Each structure stands twice: as C-alpha cells, then as structure tokens.
Amino acid sequence: MRLETASEKKLGRPRDERARRSVLDAVREQLKQGSLCGMTMEGIARQAGVGKQTLYRWWPSVAEVALEALIEEAGEHCPLPETGSLRGDLVAFLSGAFRVITQRTGSLLRCLMVEAQKNPEFRTRFREQFIRSRQEALTTLLRRHVAPPTDTYPIVDMVYGSLWYRLLVGHQPLDDTLAEQLADVVVALLQRGDTGSAG
Amino acid sequence: MRLETASEKKLGRPRDERARRSVLDAVREQLKQGSLCGMTMEGIARQAGVGKQTLYRWWPSVAEVALEALIEEAGEHCPLPETGSLRGDLVAFLSGAFRVITQRTGSLLRCLMVEAQKNPEFRTRFREQFIRSRQEALTTLLRRHVAPPTDTYPIVDMVYGSLWYRLLVGHQPLDDTLAEQLADVVVALLQRGDTGSAG
Numbered sequence: 001m002r003l004e005t006a007s008e009k010k011l012g013r014p015r016d017e018r019a020r021r022s023v024l025d026a027v028r029e030q031l032k033q034g035s036l037c038g039m040t041m042e043g044i045a046r047q048a049g050v051g052k053q054t055l056y057r058w059w060p061s062v063a064e065v066a067l068e069a070l071i072e073e074a075g076e077h078c079p080l081p082e083t084g085s086l087r088g089d090l091v092a093f094l095s096g097a098f099r100v101i102t103q104r105t106g107s108l109l110r111c112l113m114v115e116a117q118k119n120p121e122f123r124t125r126f127r128e129q130f131i132r133s134r135q136e137a138l139t140t141l142l143r144r145h146v147a148p149p150t151d152t153y154p155i156v157d158m159v160y161g162s163l164w165y166r167l168l169v170g171h172q173p174l175d176d177t178l179a180e181q182l183a184d185v186v187v188a189l190l191q192r193g194d195t196g197s198a199g
Numbered sequence: 200m201r202l203e204t205a206s207e208k209k210l211g212r213p214r215d216e217r218a219r220r221s222v223l224d225a226v227r228e229q230l231k232q233g234s235l236c237g238m239t240m241e242g243i244a245r246q247a248g249v250g251k252q253t254l255y256r257w258w259p260s261v262a263e264v265a266l267e268a269l270i271e272e273a274g275e276h277c278p279l280p281e282t283g284s285l286r287g288d289l290v291a292f293l294s295g296a297f298r299v300i301t302q303r304t305g306s307l308l309r310c311l312m313v314e315a316q317k318n319p320e321f322r323t324r325f326r327e328q329f330i331r332s333r334q335e336a337l338t339t340l341l342r343r344h345v346a347p348p349t350d351t352y353p354i355v356d357m358v359y360g361s362l363w364y365r366l367l368v369g370h371q372p373l374d375d376t377l378a379e380q381l382a383d384v385v386v387a388l389l390q391r392g393d394t395g396s397a398g
Contacts, residue, residue, distance in 0.1 A: 161360030
C-alpha cells in the first residue's frame, strides 16, 4: 500500500485516486520535456484537466507536486541491478541514475534543491522522502555484497555528493566514466574493510 | 597584483580602491553576522557609506558583491596547512574549511549556489572564480605529498561533493569526524595509487 503523504495526513481523508493520477501523469509529461521547473499550479491543473482548487487541496506548491512525481520516477527508473558483482551492480546503478538525471530529471532536481534552500519545511520533506530513499537504495545494494559497515555515511556522501556537486556546479559531466570511477573507489574502500572510519 | 574581475573589465577603468574596500568590509561584516543572504544593494550601499549608483557601477547584484567577499574570505581563512603528513594536512585543511562554513559562510554559500542555479552567467563566474580555486587548493595540497594523479577529479569531487551535499541537504553535520573520514579515504586511495581511474 502506498504511504500517505504529508498533504494527505493533513487533509485527513483519502484522495480521489484517478484525479491524483491525472495530475502526476501531467507532471511527469512536463518532466519528460524538461519544462517542469517553470510551471505554475495553473499550468499543471490545466494539463491534468483538474480544477486549480482540487490541486491546491492536495499539494501546497509546484515543488510538492514535483517531489511526488520525482519519487515515482526514481522508483520506476532506478531499480536495483543484479549483475552478480558489487562493482557491476554499482556501475549499473550509477550509470542508470546518471542517465535518468541527464535525460529527464536534472533540471527538476536542481529546482527542488533550490526550493529546499529557500523553504526549511520543504527541505525536510525533500530530505526525508527523496534524498533518504536514494541513500537507502545505495546502502541496500552495498549490503548485498559486503557485511554492513558500521557507518556508511562517508561512502554514501561521497557517491551522492559527487553526483550533486557535478549536477549543481556543472564543471564535469555525469557520465559512465564517473560511474566507473566511483564504483572503483567504493570497491577499493570496502575491500580494505575501510569505510573511512579507520586510519 | 589582483586580477581584474568581470565587472572591472566591462568598465574598462580602474576602481576607486578605498570605496571598493568599504563595500567589501561592509559585506564581510554582514557575512560575519550570517545575514548577507537577505541583503539588498540599498542595504550594502548604506552600510558601506557609498552611493547606490557607485555600487551598481561595480557589481550588478548582491550575489556578485558577495562572491567577491567570499573569495577574499576563503583566501584568508583557509591557508594550506603544513603539518608534515598528507593525512595531517588534509584533516587540518578540511576541519578549517568546515569551521569557517559552519561559523560564517554556510548560509552565504547556500545562497550563492541557489543563485548559480537561477542565473547561468553567475553560475559560470561562481564556478570559475570560487569553486575552481577551492579545487586547485586541494589539488596543490595533494601534490605536495604524492605524485600528481593523472585525473584528480574523482577525489576532488568526492571531497567537495561530500561538503556541499551535507551543507545543502543538512542530513549530517560538517564536523571533524567527516574531515578525518575524508582524509582517511583520500590517503587510502592515493596510497594504493588508485584515484578511481583503475579497477
């Protein structure tokens, strides 16, 4: 069963699932075209064929609708690969994520990170609902192959940090070379049994 | 000699160094109080005791003044340490940077990264004038102790990526533990002669 979002909890009653689907489909269509960033609530309502008030009843802002569409997108397009090796899984996982970001979600991710800096409440939701689920996906992948390190944060930070740093600064591309380099580093660190917490 | 900034080049004549100094001092005073993010050009001009037009003649926006103040700040507060070991230098360098960010520049850095997502021209200047100089400082530090790796990007991205990711997302602190963990990882990778480009 789908977990209730903050807006549903606040509302205290179930959503009309069909209208909700129309909105998310419309938003994901915009996302495909890379144009979600400049959208308004009016535009989303028109695209989805629902009333503006209906939309506002469920989501307080474009960023909140976009976050929900992004979470769906990430779940569908970034499954955990099973290649049989840690390095293979990491390369496939990261290359896949970089491809989705480069082709579809990059500008939206940048917009949502901007919104997170401006709005502390949204920052918390972005972190709890999106960032954390991506961190957990990577940790799950690592734990399939190696004993769980006591603290996976240095590794998780280095991998997702590299991704976000390149996405936001734009000094280098998110490409297969980076996916392979990061996979090599993670494998080297885990094979040493060194996750950064020992000298 | 100080390099000319974009605004000086466009202007084609030298600045009045004393008024420039007043503005940058006023901005850095605001920076110390953590309040630069919400400042206006009017407020900066008032604080510095210069005319608004004078300010606009040199800098097109608050972000541009702030960037120049930040570059000064980084140069003064983040000197390259000389502890005698790669690990010691890295820990000192990163701890120092994290301290400056936590105590002074964190909210400004977040504002400038936001501005960089909204304004492509500013993004280029932020990258070329600030991000790159920080990358070069780290690379210089590494090369004091080890033969230059052919491609330092995976390491530079992992270190600064971790920093920015924690600063922007806020899931974990920028503290001495992270400085030590990152230093350990970099030392481990460089001692293997593995910068992420070899399997």
